Amino acid sequence: MHGKKLMSNLLAGVFLLVLATNSLAGEKGLMMATTTSTDNTGLLEYLIPHFEQETGIALKWTATGTGKALKLGQNCDVDVLLVHAPPAEKAYIENGYGKDRQEVMYNDFVIVGPQSDPANIKGKSISDALAAVKSHTAPFMSRGDDSGTNKKEKLLWKAAQIPLPDTEAWYIQTGQGMLATINVAQEKKGYTMTDRGTYIKYQDSRGGNAPLKILVEGDEILLNQYSVLTLDPANCPKAKYDLALKFSDWMASASAQKLIGDFRLLDQKLFIPNAK
Amino acid sequence: MDFIVAGFIKAIELLINFDHSTYTAVSATLQASTCSMLISLGAGLPCGFLLGYFNFKWKRPLRTVLDTLLALPTVSVGLLVYAFISSQGPLGQFGLLFTLTGIAIGQTILAFPIVTAITASIVENIDPELKLTLVSLGAGKRNIIMTCLWEVRYGLLAAAVTAYGRVLTEVGISMMVGGNIKYHTRTITTAIALETNKGMFADGIALGIVLIGIAFAVNISLSFLRKQ
Amino acid sequence: MTQATYKLNQLQHYYGDKRVLDIDGLQIQKGSITGLTGPNGSGKSTLLKIMAFALKPTAGEVWFNGRREVPLSPRVRSRVTLLTQKPYLLKRSVFDNIAYGLKIRRDRDNLDNRIKEALASVGLSYDGFAHRQ
Numbered sequence: 001m002h003g004k005k006l007m008s009n010l011l012a013g014v015f016l017l018v019l020a021t022n023s024l025a026g027e028k029g030l031m032m033a034t035t036t037s038t039d040n041t042g043l044l045e046y047l048i049p050h051f052e053q054e055t056g057i058a059l060k061w062t063a064t065g066t067g068k069a070l071k072l073g074q075n076c077d078v079d080v081l082l083v084h085a086p087p088a089e090k091a092y093i094e095n096g097y098g099k100d101r102q103e104v105m106y107n108d109f110v111i112v113g114p115q116s117d118p119a120n121i122k123g124k125s126i127s128d129a130l131a132a133v134k135s136h137t138a139p140f141m142s143r144g145d146d147s148g149t150n151k152k153e154k155l156l157w158k159a160a161q162i163p164l165p166d167t168e169a170w171y172i173q174t175g176q177g178m179l180a181t182i183n184v185a186q187e188k189k190g191y192t193m194t195d196r197g198t199y200i201k202y203q204d205s206r207g208g209n210a211p212l213k214i215l216v217e218g219d220e221i222l223l224n225q226y227s228v229l230t231l232d233p234a235n236c237p238k239a240k241y242d243l244a245l246k247f248s249d250w251m252a253s254a255s256a257q258k259l260i261g262d263f264r265l266l267d268q269k270l271f272i273p274n275a276k
Numbered sequence: 277m278d279f280i281v282a283g284f285i286k287a288i289e290l291l292i293n294f295d296h297s298t299y300t301a302v303s304a305t306l307q308a309s310t311c312s313m314l315i316s317l318g319a320g321l322p323c324g325f326l327l328g329y330f331n332f333k334w335k336r337p338l339r340t341v342l343d344t345l346l347a348l349p350t351v352s353v354g355l356l357v358y359a360f361i362s363s364q365g366p367l368g369q370f371g372l373l374f375t376l377t378g379i380a381i382g383q384t385i386l387a388f389p390i391v392t393a394i395t396a397s398i399v400e401n402i403d404p405e406l407k408l409t410l411v412s413l414g415a416g417k418r419n420i421i422m423t424c425l426w427e428v429r430y431g432l433l434a435a436a437v438t439a440y441g442r443v444l445t446e447v448g449i450s451m452m453v454g455g456n457i458k459y460h461t462r463t464i465t466t467a468i469a470l471e472t473n474k475g476m477f478a479d480g481i482a483l484g485i486v487l488i489g490i491a492f493a494v495n496i497s498l499s500f501l502r503k504q
Numbered sequence: 505m506t507q508a509t510y511k512l513n514q515l516q517h518y519y520g521d522k523r524v525l526d527i528d529g530l531q532i533q534k535g536s537i538t539g540l541t542g543p544n545g546s547g548k549s550t551l552l553k554i555m556a557f558a559l560k561p562t563a564g565e566v567w568f569n570g571r572r573e574v575p576l577s578p579r580v581r582s583r584v585t586l587l588t589q590k591p592y593l594l595k596r597s598v599f600d601n602i603a604y605g606l607k608i609r610r611d612r613d614n615l616d617n618r619i620k621e622a623l624a625s626v627g628l629s630y631d632g633f634a635h636r637q
Contacts, residue, residue: 040474062455076363077373180473405592411558412586413605417576427595
């Protein structure tokens with residue numbers, strides 16, 4: 001009947017249209033999985049158009065926690081990774097999922113908290129600061145999402161020789177991104193560990209005067225290294241290895257490194273280029 | 277509280293300035309939801325009719341299963357679809373992950389049980405006198421089915437509107453299957469999730485207002501189809 | 505002897521386990537008027553529905569004009585009609601309700617006038633009623 005035929009044609013048409021617009025995207029494109037800190041700070045939006053202009057390669061990225069990004073790479077759903085969890089990255093390569101690792105930039109982690117600093121951690125070493133938080137049972141916000149940041153935080157507790165306060169009432173695991181977690185800390189007037197880049201972004205969004213201040217910084221263990229990981233073609237034959245290498249090389253190139261160094265908010269550098 | 281007011285203002289700004297990221301998000305939302313609605317209606321209306329009209333052995337258990345599917349959390353559907361279309365999954369070679377098509381597939385899975393279950397209920401409650409009247413007027417099988425469906429058209433419209441509401445506002449599927457890629461698979465709902473997660477509450481409210489605006493526009497046009 | 509219009513043979517109808525009709529044989533002649541009487545629930549409506557070919561009997565045969573027929577068969581569809589106590593009106597205009605039977609037979613000649621005649625024959629004016637919902 002007239003109506004039915006028209007309907008099924010319409011359905012087929014719509015479906016094909018959506019399918020077509022998707023396949024148009026694919027060919028000289030690279031898919032990247034990265035973490036929320038590179039995305040939420042606005043670095044990628046600023047940086048990637050330069051990459052596309054200089055190399056002609058289109059790059060799309062999805063921002064998730066490091067855990068999920070690594071998983072996406074393992075499942076060959078993406079072509080390249082930009083993450084910040086060096087021990088996990090090295091294990092990744094050993095396990096045959098990753099091929100090349102190129103360090104590209106770093107910043108550092110800091111502990112932030114309310115100006116009033118109830119646990120009195122200001123200026124202390126990281127281990128002393130965490131011990132103080134624990135003994136005061138001051139609220140401490142953790143990402144709790146196995147992200148690069150979260151992994152670093154767990155490392156800090158270990159280094160301070162304090163068992164992870166997983167079930168303690170004052171240890172609050174938000175399971176969310178860094179900005180969201182900082183917001184929770186602000187609400188609860190608690191402490192949290194964040195990368196400096198995201199902290200500056202948070203400051204910026206509050207017009208430069210945010211309730212949470214940096215209280216602990218500078219320990220060597222607080223270094224936050226970002227690297228580009230290509231995927232091992234043996235594990236992911238369909239991944240665009242050559243394009244991924246081009247991206248990796250570009251990130252280490254002089255022009256990209258300069259761009260990274262020039263990226264500022266509130267006149268502060270968020271990431272420090274350190275490709276060798 | 278003041279972010280709510282700021283949100284309203286921001287919403288107007290975004291729309292008037294033809295903000296690119298907002299408009300691409302709107303387009304993404306409309307594409308995926310329209311596609312999934314057309315398919316779920318095209319399949320769900322007939323299936324719902326068959327389920328409601330005829331009596332057969334498996335009718336009750338089937339209805340129960342269908343009604344249970346109405347409670348599917350969107351993230352679970354998203355995870356399920358991911359398992360299938362990820363490059364490790366059986367449908368991996370179609371490259372549907374991180375695409376609007378992938379999102380549409382997930383949303384179809386979400387909407388189909390809604391359309392089918394509601395249609396089945398409506399059809400079951402059709403006045404038996406109707407079929408009698410139609411047969412006595414000389415209607416054949418096809419005319420009976422088409423006329424029955426036309427008689428309950430307002431109920432079917434309600435089914436469509438319900439399903440559309442669910443599809444338009446879901447986040448779990450779009451996020452998991454689409455990847456929230458800016459300008460490509462970022463829908464209004466995933467954009468709201470992102471902005472609120474970044475603490476940009478005013479932006480979140482603004483996008484929410486845009487979304488409600490779309491829903492409103494759709495419902496206004498549908499209201500012309502209803503009884504005056 | 506002219507063929508009976510209707511011939512019912514060994515007709516039985518059950519609703520679930522309950523038997524409501526049990527007719528060995530019944531014949532209705534052409535041009536005749538037959539009345540059925542009985543208390544509520546005695547099966548009158550059921551019998552009428554079966555004879556109008558709107559309901560398939562559980563057992564037995566219904567012969568119409570010398571042929572065995574079943575519901576929705578093309579030969580009986582346009583020739584047998586049933587007028588119930590409480591007719592169901594379709595959700596459309598008066599005009600379309602009356603025109604329905606003609607439209608599904610694709611008989612659209614002179615539709616307006618024929619509807620006008622039909623309305624007039626029961627004392628309703630075309631202008632006043634045709635477009636009422």
